[in-house]
Amino acid sequence: MNIITAFSNHNDTHQLCQDVIATLRKGSAQYDSEQFNILVVYFNVDHDVHLIHSALTEAFTCPVIMASSCQGAFAITPTGQHPTANLSVFGIIDPLGHYGVGYAKVNPASPDIAAQKAMQMAVSNSGRPYDAPSLVWTVMPPGQEEALIAGFSQIIGPNVPVFGGSSADNDVSGNWFQATCDVVAQDLVLVLVMHPSSALGYSYSSGYEPTEVNLVAQNCSARKIGLLNGQNAAHEYNAHTCGSISEALTGGVVLGNTTLHPLGRPIDSKMGITEYLLSHPDSVTAEGELCLFSTVAENQEFVLMKGSIEGLVKRAAVVAQNALDVLPEGRKPVGILMIYCAGCRLTIGDDVAAMQQAVLEQIGSIPVVAAYTFGEQGCFFDGKNRHGNLMISAVAFSQ
Numbered sequence: 001m002n003i004i005t006a007f008s009n010h011n012d013t014h015q016l017c018q019d020v021i022a023t024l025r026k027g028s029a030q031y032d033s034e035q036f037n038i039l040v041v042y043f044n045v046d047h048d049v050h051l052i053h054s055a056l057t058e059a060f061t062c063p064v065i066m067a068s069s070c071q072g073a074f075a076i077t078p079t080g081q082h083p084t085a086n087l088s089v090f091g092i093i094d095p096l097g098h099y100g101v102g103y104a105k106v107n108p109a110s111p112d113i114a115a116q117k118a119m120q121m122a123v124s125n126s127g128r129p130y131d132a133p134s135l136v137w138t139v140m141p142p143g144q145e146e147a148l149i150a151g152f153s154q155i156i157g158p159n160v161p162v163f164g165g166s167s168a169d170n171d172v173s174g175n176w177f178q179a180t181c182d183v184v185a186q187d188l189v190l191v192l193v194m195h196p197s198s199a200l201g202y203s204y205s206s207g208y209e210p211t212e213v214n215l216v217a218q219n220c221s222a223r224k225i226g227l228l229n230g231q232n233a234a235h236e237y238n239a240h241t242c243g244s245i246s247e248a249l250t251g252g253v254v255l256g257n258t259t260l261h262p263l264g265r266p267i268d269s270k271m272g273i274t275e276y277l278l279s280h281p282d283s284v285t286a287e288g289e290l291c292l293f294s295t296v297a298e299n300q301e302f303v304l305m306k307g308s309i310e311g312l313v314k315r316a317a318v319v320a321q322n323a324l325d326v327l328p329e330g331r332k333p334v335g336i337l338m339i340y341c342a343g344c345r346l347t348i349g350d351d352v353a354a355m356q357q358a359v360l361e362q363i364g365s366i367p368v369v370a371a372y373t374f375g376e377q378g379c380f381f382d383g384k385n386r387h388g389n390l391m392i393s394a395v396a397f398s399q
Contacts, residue, residue: 039065118191293374
């Protein structure tokens with residue numbers, strides 16, 4: 001098992017691709033020109049997805065999964081790094097491993113069916129159709145992630161860890177993309193089934209702390225909350241967050257106002273640790289309903305969370321280290337694939353460089369690629385796969 005990472009921040013799309021292709025070819029040549037099993041690609045939508053797709057699929061014969069990442073993607077290579085590169089690629093070379101890619105168009109009326117089709121294709125393409133994967137990496141279009149995760153479990157069961165993130169654009173206008181070797185679209189669920197030859201480590205967490213404010217959601221519909229603690233949801237949330245959404249109580253976008261005050265669902269584990277799955281309020285309706293980027297059940301109990309730029313800058317390094325720490329003793333880490341919420345990335349602004357520096361100082365020169373996503377999928381210590389917001393995840397590869 002070896003990992004090659006590559007990035008370019010060139011403004012010209014053709015040169016952007018050529019830079020990355022050259023780095024990948026040079027990297028793979030170190031290992032007797034072993035073929036890549038898979039390329040995981042993240043890019044900035046300021047560049048033409050079709051040009052990037054054709055360049056990479058013409059240069060390499062292996063499967064490819066691609067997704068847009070908010071304002072670029074994070075990359076660490078042996079020769080350099082960039083926190084927001086226009087194109088970042090994570091290449092897996094694993095001659096003894098098995099990997100399969102699947103995809104399907106998501107019909108809003110039946111997202112679980114698309115998830116099942118994509119998973120069936122990936123399992124079949126892995127060459128190990130009767131074995132449970134070690135891990136699934138996924139790319140989703142934002143909007144129905146919980147149903148997609150449920151669809152996966154219909155094929156592989158509930159116990160295979162599912163990690164990944166929802167594709168993103170730069171301004172929440174809906175200009176996100178997903179792609180495989182076969183297709184480029186804006187409404188695909190992508191699945192990468194992994195049977196690596198060496199152990200994986202993984203971690204799913206956030207950079208937030210719980211407050212003493214408890215809230216019960218009522219009059220819920222999909223991703224809307226009508227009431228919190230029996231009161232108008234927007235007004236009650238506003239009262240507990242020092243007026244953070246005062247200007248939008250009768251309607252409006254509140255995405256940037258709420259990033260440091262998400263709602264957390266307590267998740268207890270057998271280890272006695274309480275973790276929190278976060279939901280990010282993004283808008284308020286004219287009736288004062290609070291709209292989120294994740295689905296809410298009636299009578300869901302929340303804890304109001306608090307965050308800081310300093311905490312978000314430091315947390316990625318902690319999550320990366322946590323993934324390394326759960327690798328079996330004696331295994332050498334060779335790469336980390338990460339997800340970092342786009343909302344967190346936009347909130348820390350120029351401190352994204354400090355966030356990457358913290359990761360470098362924590363883990364050294366291990367190759368890393370991270371996407372900035374509009375939703376994060378992963379599992380806590382309890383082993384249940386979930387979709388959350390404002391989360392960070394890491395999957396560590398070893399030899």
